[in-house]
Amino acid sequence: MEQQKEPQQGNEIEFYNEEQFLYTGTQVYYYVICHRKLWLYSHRVELEKSSDKVALGALLHETSYPRLKKREMLIDSLIKIDVLEESGKILEVKYSSKMIEASRLQVLYYLYYLKRKGFDGLVGELRFPRQKRKEDVILTEEKEGEVKAALQNIAQLIEPPSPPIVEWSGICRPCAYAEFCWG
Amino acid sequence: MRKPIYIFSSGTLERQQNTLVFKDGDGKKRYMPVETIADIHVFGELDFNKRLLEFLTQNEITLHFFNHYGYYIGSFYPREYYNSGYLILKQAEYYLDILKRMDLAKKFVYGAINNMNKVLEYYIRRGAEELSTTLEELSHISSAVETQDSPEALMAIEGNAREIYYSAFDIITDSEDFSFAKRTRRPPQNRLNALISFGNSLLYVTVLSEIYRTHLDPRIGFLHSTNFRRFSLNLDVAEVFKPIFVDRLIFSLINKNQLKAKDFSTGVEGVFLSESGRQTFIEEWENKLKTTIDYPPLKRKVSYRSLIRLDLYKIEKHLLGDKPYEPYASRW
Numbered sequence: 255m256e257q258q259k260e261p262q263q264g265n266e267i268e269f270y271n272e273e274q275f276l277y278t279g280t281q282v283y284y285y286v287i288c289h290r291k292l293w294l295y296s297h298r299v300e301l302e303k304s305s306d307k308v309a310l311g312a313l314l315h316e317t318s319y320p321r322l323k324k325r326e327m328l329i330d331s332l333i334k335i336d337v338l339e340e341s342g343k344i345l346e347v348k349y350s351s352k353m354i355e356a357s358r359l360q361v362l363y364y365l366y367y368l369k370r371k372g373f374d375g376l377v378g379e380l381r382f383p384r385q386k387r388k389e390d391v392i393l394t395e396e397k398e399g400e401v402k403a404a405l406q407n408i409a410q411l412i413e414p415p416s417p418p419i420v421e422w423s424g425i426c427r428p429c430a431y432a433e434f435c436w437g
Numbered sequence: 438m439r440k441p442i443y444i445f446s447s448g449t450l451e452r453q454q455n456t457l458v459f460k461d462g463d464g465k466k467r468y469m470p471v472e473t474i475a476d477i478h479v480f481g482e483l484d485f486n487k488r489l490l491e492f493l494t495q496n497e498i499t500l501h502f503f504n505h506y507g508y509y510i511g512s513f514y515p516r517e518y519y520n521s522g523y524l525i526l527k528q529a530e531y532y533l534d535i536l537k538r539m540d541l542a543k544k545f546v547y548g549a550i551n552n553m554n555k556v557l558e559y560y561i562r563r564g565a566e567e568l569s570t571t572l573e574e575l576s577h578i579s580s581a582v583e584t585q586d587s588p589e590a591l592m593a594i595e596g597n598a599r600e601i602y603y604s605a606f607d608i609i610t611d612s613e614d615f616s617f618a619k620r621t622r623r624p625p626q627n628r629l630n631a632l633i634s635f636g637n638s639l640l641y642v643t644v645l646s647e648i649y650r651t652h653l654d655p656r657i658g659f660l661h662s663t664n665f666r667r668f669s670l671n672l673d674v675a676e677v678f679k680p681i682f683v684d685r686l687i688f689s690l691i692n693k694n695q696l697k698a699k700d701f702s703t704g705v706e707g708v709f710l711s712e713s714g715r716q717t718f719i720e721e722w723e724n725k726l727k728t729t730i731d732y733p734p735l736k737r738k739v740s741y742r743s744l745i746r747l748d749l750y751k752i753e754k755h756l757l758g759d760k761p762y763e764p765y766a767s768r769w
Contacts (some may be wrong), residue, residue, distance in 0.1 A: 297521055299521050299524060299753065300519060301519075335676040352610055416757055433747060434753070437732075
């Protein structure tokens with residue numbers, strides 16, 4: 255039988271298994287937003303395809319920044335980067351700046367992921383074209399720790415056979431899963 | 438909100454760039470923007486090609502076929518676009534584990550009987566007091582549900598319940614043209630039976646179209662056995678909604694004189710709705726599905742059609758071990 259290593263306890267957060275490093279940007283994003291949505295999405299109980307909001311977001315992705323090249327790069331069949339600028343800047347385009355915390359962590363994750371693949375020194379930028387707003391995202395040592403902690407938490411959150419219990423919050427109302435969770 | 442399309446006349450359905458177009462026998466064209474279509478129901482003769490099926494698949498539209506008599510023939514059920522291997526495995530697990538299967542199967546039967554009760558109670562409130570005896574007989578049957586230990590026995594109980602409930606139909610409709618006598622299926626032998634058969638077929642395909650918009654596999658039912666050939670989950674879920682969707686609609690069509698004897702044709706094959714009758718039925722059926730009602734759990738109004746999808750989500754949650762399924766219970 256295959257020996258499984260126990261996760262290390264203590265302050266030092268480390269990947270005990272390279273193979274577990276298998277999350278998409280969306281999972282990291284949902285981790286900040288809602289653990290139940292993260293669980294459902296991770297078990298492919300997706301509902302975003304019938305959401306008008308998600309369709310609007312996709313349209314925005316298609317139509318924003320037409321002059322930029324290298325759009326929608328899929329890396330390792332896992333992470334999808336909206337735009338990679340020549341200067342080495344990763345752009346992430348969002349429909350709304352409401353979930354800015356989640357968007358930040360998503361870009362930090364991309365930077366961390368690429369750093370581990372040997373692409374050091376990249377920087378990120380969040381773009382909110384509708385609000386004409388942008389924000390730099392820099393991967394510091396501290397931020398790297400946040401990303402690592404998040405990835406480890408994600409692994410634990412999606413492991414149970416059933417989703418976390420439903421809990422009402424303000425973000426439930428516009429969520430594509432609202433009818434699933436509350437109906 | 439996407440709308441269903443019903444095609445009664447014969448002709449050709451094809452893709453023209455990014456629109457659907459129906460050409461009838463006289464060459465008249467009707468354009469239908471594809472984004473606005475929920476599903477398509479075909480009653481006439483239809484010519485189409487593979488390009489059309491590809492287009493429907495891309496746009497996640499199911500295509501349901503009915504024969505000359507309005508019998509359901511089959512569906513073009515496009516490739517799944519919501520796919521969760523995890524949920525499918527759970528659905529199969531709940532089918533294979535007889536205790537888990539019986540638990541769900543009983544819920545469909547309870548849900549069905551409960552909604553039959555609601556229909557009877559409504560007419561009792563409106564003066565048909567003799568229906569109280571039917572209600573009592575029904576509750577007697579209902580108490581036998583819990584002790585059944587096989588899906589077949591449960592199906593038999595469900596059949597008994599429905600027989601008792603159907604005995605109330607003559608009192609509710611009180612029309613010589615639509616006397617019930619007994620339930621006859623293939624073929625229906627009188628007008629009321631023809632209406633029940635037609636209404637149930639419409640409900641079966643509506644539930645099937647809604648299942649397509651979830652992660653569930655329509656081939657794995659719990660009350661109705663999976664026999665590897667046909668859809669069965671839609672039959673399970675339809676049981677819950679028949680009394681409040683189909684039967685209520687039939688009573689209203691008869692009692693408001695919207696359907697008359699002349700809307701039926703009788704032949705060696707049995708009694709069937711004529712085309713005009715079908716059109717009237719479907720028009721009212723669609724009005725019903727569009728009607729919205731208060732839905733307290735979501736704190737807003739939802740359409741009758743969405744009630745079906747909400748029940749499907751409840752089944753998913755049941756399978757995921759999130760929350761036990763409670764079938765939709767009509768409140769009046």
